[in-house]
Amino acid sequence: MKRILYLLALTPLIMFLASCDDSGTDPTPSKPIDDNNFSKGVYGVYWNLTPCLPVSQDTKLDIATFNLWNFPLRDGDVPWNSNDVDTTRTNHVADIILKSEWDLVALQEVSSSHELNRLLAKLPGWKFSARWNEFDDKQALAFIYNADELELSGTDYIPDSKTANFTSDRNPIYGTFRHKASGKDYLIVDLHFKAKGRGGDTSSQRRAEAKGVKEFVDANYPNSRVIILGDWNDTLSEDTFDVFLSDKENYRFADQNIEDGSSNNWSWRGRSHIDHILISNELFDETENANTASFNCVQNTYYSKVSDHRPVYTSFN
Ligand SMILES: [Ca+2]
Ligand SMILES: [Ca+2]
Numbered sequence: 001m002k003r004i005l006y007l008l009a010l011t012p013l014i015m016f017l018a019s020c021d022d023s024g025t026d027p028t029p030s031k032p033i034d035d036n037n038f039s040k041g042v043y044g045v046y047w048n049l050t051p052c053l054p055v056s057q058d059t060k061l062d063i064a065t066f067n068l069w070n071f072p073l074r075d076g077d078v079p080w081n082s083n084d085v086d087t088t089r090t091n092h093v094a095d096i097i098l099k100s101e102w103d104l105v106a107l108q109e110v111s112s113s114h115e116l117n118r119l120l121a122k123l124p125g126w127k128f129s130a131r132w133n134e135f136d137d138k139q140a141l142a143f144i145y146n147a148d149e150l151e152l153s154g155t156d157y158i159p160d161s162k163t164a165n166f167t168s169d170r171n172p173i174y175g176t177f178r179h180k181a182s183g184k185d186y187l188i189v190d191l192h193f194k195a196k197g198r199g200g201d202t203s204s205q206r207r208a209e210a211k212g213v214k215e216f217v218d219a220n221y222p223n224s225r226v227i228i229l230g231d232w233n234d235t236l237s238e239d240t241f242d243v244f245l246s247d248k249e250n251y252r253f254a255d256q257n258i259e260d261g262s263s264n265n266w267s268w269r270g271r272s273h274i275d276h277i278l279i280s281n282e283l284f285d286e287t288e289n290a291n292t293a294s295f296n297c298v299q300n301t302y303y304s305k306v307s308d309h310r311p312v313y314t315s316f317n
Contacts, residue, residue, distance in 0.1 A: 066108070072112060090122070107141065108230055109192070129173070139168070151178045170192050184316075203234070225316075226283070229278065236276065254288075283316060
């Protein structure tokens with residue numbers, strides 16, 4: 001009897017709580033489907049990420065390239081390294097990375113070291129390696145990686161050369177990583193080439209940048225497992241890539257399947273595919289076809305709340 005009275009007493013509270021679950025147009029489930037609390041309630045739409053992202057396998061190296069669109073800013077009107085920024089996107093990006101269980105993400109357009117540290121604080125066990133530039137764009141390149149899975153043994157950037165004067169001091173960065181589960185070593189390059197639409201025809205600049213990267217890797221890492229990924233700002237059918245595509249014995253794009261397939265999977269707003277993962281011959285038999293992260297269940301908000309690019313990712317056996 002006591003128990004019945006207790007339940008009766010609770011009934012108004014239960015009804016009140018139920019009425020707070022506004023399930024009208026809000027796709028947020030009333031109950032989170034997992035227990036990570038980085039987006040609990042406030043960014044609830046991202047609870048729906050699970051069916052969108054396949055969970056990677058621990059024995060493989062799983063990596064992604066992700067252009068974060070001047071992260072975490074939109075218009076650059078907040079001073080460089082300011083703490084005064086909207087952290088909404090940081091939570092979204094953390095959700096995506098945690099749900100996907102990648103081991104490493106090559107980031108482009110990181111515009112705040114403070115916010116990158118905040119992102120890392122939401123990713124237990126993760127570290128970063130970055131090169132900050134002081135130019136107007138402030139679009140830095142950075143690796144973030146799960147230090148439980150990967151060990152970074154060295155990092156630097158590809159210097160300018162007679163062949164290539166890299167755009168806005170955005171020299172590609174590289175790191176030598178050991179994948180602990182397999183014991184394999186990888187040379188991973190993160191790049192962000194000159195964009196279209198500024199300064200007239202910029203294709204010659206991208207061709208030069210591609211050539212500069214290839215000369216550096218050929219000269220220094222001819223026998224390494226090499227992964228070159230990032231925002232190349234061109235589709236694979238453009239002559240930016242001729243220097244690699246004409247050297248089929250040594251290089252191949254792991255995401256050619258995406259460009260050849262449905263525009264639904266193209267990385268930039270579904271309108272063009274410009275984020276690529278290039279592998280060296282040492283990885284030809286160890287690489288799976290690449291994918292673009294599908295956000296079908298959050299498609300309406302992804303491009304406004306996270307980035308104009310979707311991550312492109314693949315796994316290595
Ligand atoms: Ca893994
Ligand atoms: Ca090679």
